[in-house]
Amino acid sequence: MDGLHRPDKEVALDLVKGTAVAGLAGATAGTVLGIMRQQPVVKYAFSGALNASLFGMSFIAFRESFLKFQRSKNPMFGYKDSQTMDIDQLWSSTIAGACTGGILSALARGPKSVPSGTFMFGVMAMGGQWIVSKTNRHRQNRILATVPVEEASAAVQAKRSSASRDSVGSSLLNVLPVHRTDVDDYEARLRQNLELIEKEQAVLEQEALRRKRIATSEAVQEKVV
Numbered sequence: 001m002d003g004l005h006r007p008d009k010e011v012a013l014d015l016v017k018g019t020a021v022a023g024l025a026g027a028t029a030g031t032v033l034g035i036m037r038q039q040p041v042v043k044y045a046f047s048g049a050l051n052a053s054l055f056g057m058s059f060i061a062f063r064e065s066f067l068k069f070q071r072s073k074n075p076m077f078g079y080k081d082s083q084t085m086d087i088d089q090l091w092s093s094t095i096a097g098a099c100t101g102g103i104l105s106a107l108a109r110g111p112k113s114v115p116s117g118t119f120m121f122g123v124m125a126m127g128g129q130w131i132v133s134k135t136n137r138h139r140q141n142r143i144l145a146t147v148p149v150e151e152a153s154a155a156v157q158a159k160r161s162s163a164s165r166d167s168v169g170s171s172l173l174n175v176l177p178v179h180r181t182d183v184d185d186y187e188a189r190l191r192q193n194l195e196l197i198e199k200e201q202a203v204l205e206q207e208a209l210r211r212k213r214i215a216t217s218e219a220v221q222e223k224v225v
Contacts, residue, residue, distance in 0.1 A: 011064055018060040019053050026052025055100055059125070062096035086133045090126065097125020 030048025034041040070088040101121025105113040
């Protein structure tokens with residue numbers, strides 16, 4: 001889970017790390033490709049590192065922006081500021097990949113390549129995030145399996161409140177939901193708060209009526225005396 005209001009230094013550090021890792025992967029791929037084609041290895045390695053670094057930096061910047069927007073709605077639904085739902089990560093990565101792919105495709109090959117670049121990189125980012133989310137969920141389940149039954153039950157119970165948005169799921173609808181349920185959840189919480197206010201108002205009215213009756217009774221007794 002990512003933090004909601006992380007310091008700018010931490011976000012910048014993640015951006016630098018991601019860009020460096022992407023550049024290293026691009027340089028490695030370029031080196032291998034240059035060797036296979038018997039072309040200048042340095043040239044291919046530099047080109048691969050540059051392209052991968054640009055993609056990595058743009059992708060992480062877009063993704064952090066989208067995730068920050070998603071996490072800003074957590075208090076509305078009663079979630080912790082530190083929670084990042086799997087479905088939010090999936091959509092943020094998909095949109096970030098599509099935006100990055102479209103921009104870089106336009107710069108590299110012209111406007112005509114924007115649709116294909118947007119679609120291809122969006123699908124790649126979505127698939128990668130889906131695999132990462134499923135891997136993390138599998139790892140968490142294995143950790144819970146080694147915890148005593150009482151502690152595991154408490155951990156599972158704590159996660160159920162956010163299960164509707166915090167699961168990638170095994171079916172297509174969990175991966176690509178037709179609609180979001182945020183509005184329904186918000187309306188349900190408003191309805192619960194309204195019912196609680198109505199009950200408190202009824203108690204206050206009964207207490208006011210009781211005190212009024214006592215005051216009237218005392219006034220009548222004083223007149224009789």
